[in-house]
Amino acid sequence: MKSLIQKYNIPGPRYTSYPTVPYWDATTFSKEKWLKNFKKSFEESNQAEGISLYIHLPFCESLCTFCACHKHITKRHEVEIPYIKTLIKEWELYREKMTQVPVIKEIHLGGGTPTFFASEQLKELINSILEGSQKHPDFEFSFEGHPNNTTKEQLETLYNLGFTRVSFGIQDYDSTVQKAIHRIQSFENVKQVTKWAREIGYTSVSHDLIFGLPFQTKESITDTILKTRELLPDRISFYSYAHVPWVKGVGQRGFSEEHLPKSDEKRALYELGKQMLTNIGYHEIGMDHFALPSDNLFKATTSQKLHRNFMGYTSSKTKLMIGLGMSAISDSWYGFAQNVKTVKEYQALVNNGEIPVFRGHILTDEDLVIRKHILNIMCHFSTNWKAKEMHFEALPKSIELLEEIASDNLIAIDSNSLNVAQEARPFIRNICMAFDVRLQRKKPETKLFSMTI
Known part of the structure; x- marks a missing residue:
């Protein structure tokens, strides 16, 4: 756990909204x-x-x-x-x-x-x-x-x-x-x-x-x-x-x-x-x-x-x-x-x-879909994209970003869903960041957020 904290303790949003204010x-x-x-x-x-x-x-x-x-x-x-x-x-x-x-x-x-x-x-x-x-x-x-x-x-x-x-x-x-x-x-x-x-x-x-x-x-x-x-x-x-x-x-x-x-x-x-x-x-x-x-x-x-x-x-x-x-x-x-x-x-x-x-x-149509995913993760520690209305264009990229988190045994992910492990709750903000396409498209050049852990 100590090494994972060092790895994932990076600046990130608290996701009281999506998109985040910045x-x-x-x-x-x-x-x-x-x-x-x-x-x-x-x-x-x-x-x-x-x-x-x-x-x-x-x-x-x-x-x-x-x-x-x-x-x-x-x-x-x-x-x-x-x-x-x-x-x-x-x-x-x-x-x-x-x-x-x-x-x-x-x-x-x-x-x-x-x-x-x-x-x-x-x-x-x-x-x-x-x-x-x-x-x-x-x-x-x-x-x-x-x-x-x-x-x-x-x-x-x-x-x-x-x-x-x-x-x-x-x-x-x-x-x-x-x-x-x-x-x-x-x-x-x-x-x-x-x-x-x-x-x-x-x-x-x-x-x-x-x-x-x-x-x-x-x-x-x-x-x-x-x-x-x-x-x-x-x-x-x-x-x-x-x-x-x-x-x-x-x-x-x-x-x-x-x-x-x-x-x-x-x-x-x-x-x-x-x-x-x-x-x-x-x-x-x-x-x-x-x-x-x-x-x-x-x-x-x-x-x-x-x-x-x-x-x-x-x-x-x-x-x-x-x-x-x-x-x-x-x-x-x-x-x-x-x-x-x-x-x-x-x-x-x-x-x-x-x-x-x-x-x-x-909010754009894409924002609305991503907002649902982030809310699901923050509130229920799971989300899925089985239904067509839960898809968005950058979803494959988000899944790709989640693969490393999955390799650290923090989430279980398959072709249609994601579930957060009990011991992974300290990293919940990092998991949400994989869905945050606005953050991925434009990395901040200055300090915007507090540390995630």
């Missing part, structure tokens, strides 16, 4: 084309499966040096009301283009720090979206919370609005690691907010952990997992730290690269954490996720309904996901669109009556 085609994209795709997807799927909303709440009071999200650092809470009002206006701009009453299946509040916002602001936002909409019978509303500033009032307010899942960003409990990543929070704070959530009635509490952080050791990972066992969250994201300072600038330069675990050491941290989580009773889901058998993410895996998008793994899928807020990405299945990346520009465009999209990609 390979979006600006020459064929326009806001008009995006809105046409949006309307098509809405009319095809709204009544049958509903739509999803991702709402980006970008404000944070301090900068975490591991974070690769689009955020705005401020302690000035007077920014809350103008931003919430702009989100509501953006939703209204989309509502004007809908020919039916929207059926809301999913809402996810991401960030940034959603719990930066006061309860009354969050309540105004959600009520404004739900007014004139319908909730899908199987709706799931979720949000991300910071253990240091999530209040019981916020948890109760969102629960009363229909939120039943909350994810708390933990990362690591070791004080040296916390200091290096500027994310200092006590186990007691995490224990308190987890306890509140369960007492209030949340059915899924998730903890986000990261391996590969500066100064992490087997001892610190062990301590973090033992503390996690005490609280037993329903779901765990155990992410690989993506070190991309050339993309995110000063935030990820808050420590020296020499303090990061090397590739073999980093993978050993994951394998240790994975074994401990498995011993506790968690099941590995897709890539870097774990869930108890009672959680919807595990149930989605067993029923083959697991999905992956810009929010990571989800327990269900909607064809249309509308991204609201600064930098938010929308997905109509046929196309992607991203909003402008600064709060100032976002508010100016929306308040001028414009949907604030500044770039995107309209």
